[in-house]
Amino acid sequence: MTEQLVADSRRAQSPLLSVRDLQVEFTTSAGIARALDGVSFDVQAGETLAILGESGSGKSVTSQAIMALLPKPAGSIVGGSILYDGIDLAKEPVSRVRDLCATDIAMIFQDPLSSLNPVFRIGDQVAEPFRRRLGMGKKEALARALELLKRVGIADAERRISNYPHQFSGGQRQRIMIAMAIALKPRILIADEPTTALDVTVQAQIMRLLAELQAETGMAMILISHDLGVVADSASRVAIMYAGRIIETGGIREVYDHPQHPYTKGLLDSIPGAHAMGEPLRPIVGSPPNLLDLPAGCAFHPRCPIAVPECRAAVPSLREPEGAALGHHVACIRAEEVRSHD
Structure with a gap:
């Protein structure tokens, strides 16, 4: 039994x-x-x-x-x-x-x-x-x-x-x-x-x-x-996709309140009403990459406002950053810095 x-x-x-x-x-x-x-x-x-x-x-x-x-x-x-x-x-x-x-x-x-x-x-x-x-x-x-x-x-x-x-x-x-x-x-x-x-x-x-x-x-x-x-x-949960990969995932409130990938943060910042009245919209600069010719390393780095040379070195894997809630995973080597400025 x-x-x-x-x-x-x-x-x-x-x-x-x-x-x-x-x-x-x-x-x-x-x-x-x-x-x-x-x-x-x-x-x-x-x-x-x-x-x-x-x-x-x-x-x-x-x-x-x-x-x-x-x-x-x-x-x-x-x-x-x-x-x-x-x-x-x-x-x-x-x-x-x-x-x-x-x-x-x-x-x-x-x-x-x-x-x-x-x-x-x-x-x-x-x-x-x-x-x-x-x-x-x-x-x-x-x-x-x-x-x-x-x-x-x-x-x-x-x-x-x-x-x-x-x-x-x-x-x-x-x-x-x-x-x-x-x-x-x-x-x-x-x-x-x-x-x-x-x-x-x-x-x-x-x-x-x-x-x-x-x-x-x-x-x-x-x-x-x-x-x-x-x-x-x-x-209840969300998976953010970019260029054919999941780049951030977790509970929806955690991801919305504390995005740790620059792309996720950019999506949230581009929502009308996300900022003070009268402030201009903040679109993500550039366009998604051509899947026939993806950039080296992180596919988002050509559009990323905080990209560094290391972002071009390798495709980042999903990981649970320091300070993140259980189950919140991000594919970004600078995730902790994004969270510290949310």
Whole structure:
């Protein structure tokens, strides 16, 4: 009995999803681009991990790799592992991963209009997982679809279940995508820029809906965004990405209040309202690097205001700096100096 309790305890503490040293390459006419270079993180049951960074940092590629959605033949996983429930998704056939993702790991995409089929009614699209995966008849599946549409806040759902995607607003289409994603009660939900192009009020509504659904179902969530403000009150942990690597990670309050990587600090300083009234915005100078021609050493050093020659010598590894909270890791040789001036 004691051995069984220990085994159950270990299972309970094991990550639901464990990504280790994930490497993804894209073959282009100009050469090979390393889109992900040693990405590692864990996701526990019921928690929300936010993955943040500028466009091109590798956020969406990470989700595509997990879901076996990398564009073929250009994109491929060339190293590392994606462990889910004892299965390494990085080594399984694409068909096997997609079957698994159809029930256990779901995804909300950036653009709901392009993700919904314009020639099928909304009710039929939301009902499809019930018919295809659970073998329900059309009437029963549509009844379940109606319940979901009501749950995600589609007003007058009984009438609108027969409408087409173009007859809904952007916020409503996003709600429909959420309904489809949670239909089979996944254990993990990946939300890739779920509030892009939505106004501030609708953004708040969508984030509140996701939080409510997570509380109801206990699912884990990976929230991918470039908007630090959107996820500030939604995530428990955060991973900041730059040039295909995680350069800072930890509890969201610790990272937001005490950033220790110059890039993270730059992102936070660039948020409107982060400074005194009347002060100009403080954007990060320069642009993300070309993945076909990454700079030597730390990829951020050409844009870094505190870079020193040593920053060009080697790619810094994630470490727990002196004075940082437990679990706060930073890939910067000058992390302690950044923290001392926060």
